[in-house]
Amino acid sequence: MRECVIIGRPNSGKTLFALNFAGYLGTKNIDVTFRTYDGLMACRHFSIEEAKRELCSSTLHKTCSLQSMLLNMKVGKATVNFKLTDTCGVSEQIHADERIRKGMAQTIGLLRSVDLLLHVVDLSLINKGFSKQSSIDNEFYNYGMICKSYVLLGNKYDLSSAKNNLPHLATAFPKARIMPISALYSQGFREVRACVARNI
Ligand SMILES: Nc1nc2c(ncn2[C@@H]2O[C@H](COP(=O)(O)OP(=O)(O)OP(=O)(O)O)[C@@H](O)[C@H]2O)c(=O)[nH]1
Ligand SMILES: [Mg+2]
Numbered sequence: 170m171r172e173c174v175i176i177g178r179p180n181s182g183k184t185l186f187a188l189n190f191a192g193y194l195g196t197k198n199i200d201v202t203f204r205t206y207d208g209l210m211a212c213r214h215f216s217i218e219e220a221k222r223e224l225c226s227s228t229l230h231k232t233c234s235l236q237s238m239l240l241n242m243k244v245g246k247a248t249v250n251f252k253l254t255d256t257c258g259v260s261e262q263i264h265a266d267e268r269i270r271k272g273m274a275q276t277i278g279l280l281r282s283v284d285l286l287l288h289v290v291d292l293s294l295i296n297k298g299f300s301k302q303s304s305i306d307n308e309f310y311n312y313g314m315i316c317k318s319y320v321l322l323g324n325k326y327d328l329s330s331a332k333n334n335l336p337h338l339a340t341a342f343p344k345a346r347i348m349p350i351s352a353l354y355s356q357g358f359r360e361v362r363a364c365v366a367r368n369i
Contacts, residue, residue, distance in 0.1 A: 170239075171369040172252040176309055178287035179229040179258030182324040186289055186352035187238065187255040188368055193358045194242050205234040206271035224254065230264075233257045233272035235279065242343045244366045251369040254279070259305050285318040287367040289359070292323040292331035292338060292349065301341045310342045316369045320346045322361065329349040 175183045191199055198304040199220060204213045215223065225231065241248050256279065264270050265313030280286070288309050301307040313319030323338050325331045326349040335349055348364070350357035 170250055170252055171280070171284040172237075172254055173285040173287060173365055173368065174254045174256060174283040175287045175289060176256055176276060177258060178226055178260055180227065181258065181289045181291045182352040183289045183318070184236070184255050185225045185260065185349070186231050186287075186322065186324065188217055188224070188359065189352055189355045190358060191238055191240055192251065193362070194240055195354050196238075196240060199238045200222070202299075203235045204237070204275075208273040212267070215229055229265075230258060230272070233269050235275060241332050242362065242366060242369070243369065250338050251365070254283075254303060259309075261303065261305050261344050280312060281325055283316075284314055285320070285365060286316055287320055287322055288313060289322045289324050289352075290338065292334050293324050293325050293328045295323070295334045295338045295341065295368050296330075299337055299341060306342075310345060311313060314344055318363050320348060322357075322362070323349045326356060327354050345347075 177183050177185055188228055196215060198216050200212055200214050232255055234257060238253050239250060240253050241250045256276040257260065257269065259273045259276050288293060290306055321342055323335060346359055349361045
């Protein structure tokens with residue numbers, strides 16, 4: 170089964186995107202499989218609303234292991250199953266918490282085997298002064314450029330502080346396919362859906 174993986178910095182909106190995108194595809198309830206670096210697995214059943222309450226937060230590193238959901242969508246006349254995997258956010262610093270360090274390593278380890286990389290950035294932070302040098306987003310972008318399927322999701326487009334930043338994102342990452350989205354309001358999801366459909 171094809172796997173789409175969501176990567177990005179902590180707090181960029183990966184988990185909210187995963188859950189609202191599942192809802193956008195018509196899913197009401199989801200089974201989330203949690204897989205830690207050490208190979209421990211657990212599965213939990215949620216409604217989308219419950220999952221958002223439990224799994225999203227403005228606190229950094231709410232997600233610190235892989236969280237996968239099996240979803241499906243219509244592609245032409247067929248219904249295609251695919252796996253959508255949310256990951257631990259990756260930052261430049263070596264984190265003090267071992268669990269988070271391992272979670273970041275797990276995210277990086279997964280990159281080699283994915284079918285579509287969905288790189289989420291918080292567009293409200295990509296202002297004129299944004300320096301991509303030595304930023305983890307730049308590392309993901311460089312890796313994305315040698316992958317067969319990579320898309321950069323400029324998230325939080327609903328915020329007024331994000332609206333004017335789209336050109337800065339395009340300047341910083343000139344070769345990326347960029348889609349502005351609001352994970353909060355499920356905006357821009359039609360384009361993301363079309364992109365996922367081409368890669369599953
Ligand atoms: N305004 C706005 N807020 C958003 C959007 N997407 C996410 N947020 C908020 O940003 C915060 C982080 O969202 P999460 O989805 O938990 O972010 P994450 O990337 O999974 O974070 P970690 O798991 O910590 O790496 C939450 O308070 C969300 O409500 C968006 O499109 N618009
Ligand atoms: Mg998360």
